[in-house]
Amino acid sequence: MSDVLAVDAIGLTKTYGALTAVDRLNLQVSQGEVYGVLGPNGAGKTTFLRMLFGLIRPDSGALRVLGRSWTADGVRALDGVAGFVESPKFYPNLSGRKNLQLLAGLDGGTSPSKIDEVLETVDLRDRSRDKVGGYSFGMRQRLGVAAALLRDPKLLVLDEPANGLDPAGIRDMRALVKRLATSGLTVLLSSHDMAEVEEICDDVTIMRSGAVVYHGSIATLRSRAPEQAHELHTTDDEHAALLAAARGLEVSRLSPGLAVRGPQAEIDALVAGIVADGVALRGLARRETPLEALFFMLTEPDLDLAGAAR
Missing domain, CATH: 3.40.50.300 (P-loop containing nucleotide triphosphate hydrolases)
Incomplete structure (x- = not known):
């Protein structure tokens, strides 16, 4: 070449x-x-x-x-x-x-x-x-x-x-x-x-x-890239948020539902814990991919360009 x-x-x-x-x-x-x-x-x-x-x-x-x-x-x-x-x-x-x-x-x-x-x-x-x-x-x-x-x-x-x-x-x-x-x-x-x-x-x-x-x-x-984010909907989002935080997952509120970010194994364990506590799971879906999430982070207007560039 x-x-x-x-x-x-x-x-x-x-x-x-x-x-x-x-x-x-x-x-x-x-x-x-x-x-x-x-x-x-x-x-x-x-x-x-x-x-x-x-x-x-x-x-x-x-x-x-x-x-x-x-x-x-x-x-x-x-x-x-x-x-x-x-x-x-x-x-x-x-x-x-x-x-x-x-x-x-x-x-x-x-x-x-x-x-x-x-x-x-x-x-x-x-x-x-x-x-x-x-x-x-x-x-x-x-x-x-x-x-x-x-x-x-x-x-x-x-x-x-x-x-x-x-x-x-x-x-x-x-x-x-x-x-x-x-x-x-x-x-x-x-x-x-x-x-x-x-x-x-x-x-x-x-x-x-x-x-x-x-x-x-x-x-x-x-x-x-950050961990994969999921959108979560349950019959008790407050309880689900407490369980997610206890597992060290990043949690943010949606309207309705939650966005949770973290290792896939912890997401799986969270879902099992929600169901075990008698809370019904109404929906679980992946949000943007980790690379898409990083792209949005890199291109946000308030990012420090000097610190991000390689």
């Missing part, structure tokens, strides 16, 4: 008047990995991707993509790079295949077999002659991936690829990205969904208000 980084951002900063959209971002993506840039809306993810594609220029800092920069190499900085920022756009009155043919023409054209190949990869070959205006949102997102793959990229950049999709579309998009990752393609994925990043990515940068609050592996992030 090449020692040249797929993405190397150092001190990258972009401001709009008094707003700092990206604040001294350092981010390195090795070739062959699936890297997530995670954060709530307004965190600076899309601004960073716009700088990567040369759509806007940083105010300060340096950015190299596959060893090249816009400053030194101009448009050649995008050699080997493909993807989309926000949702891909197509001609709605043309078929998916015709849209791909037109896009391929901008790069000098391609063979029909290559178009068949990318349509097969994104599971759209059977719908390739249908007008894009009749495609679902998820199908248009996958057609965007197909358009990117026409360039045979070394680095595929996807901005919120599952955003706005229904559950089936989310499942299909995640499966597609995972298939692409197994081929050795470098994938840089932005998202506001912790579950999506956890399922797909090797490493992650979490952003908040333009700044980094976490850099590192998903495995390390998991080690920092």
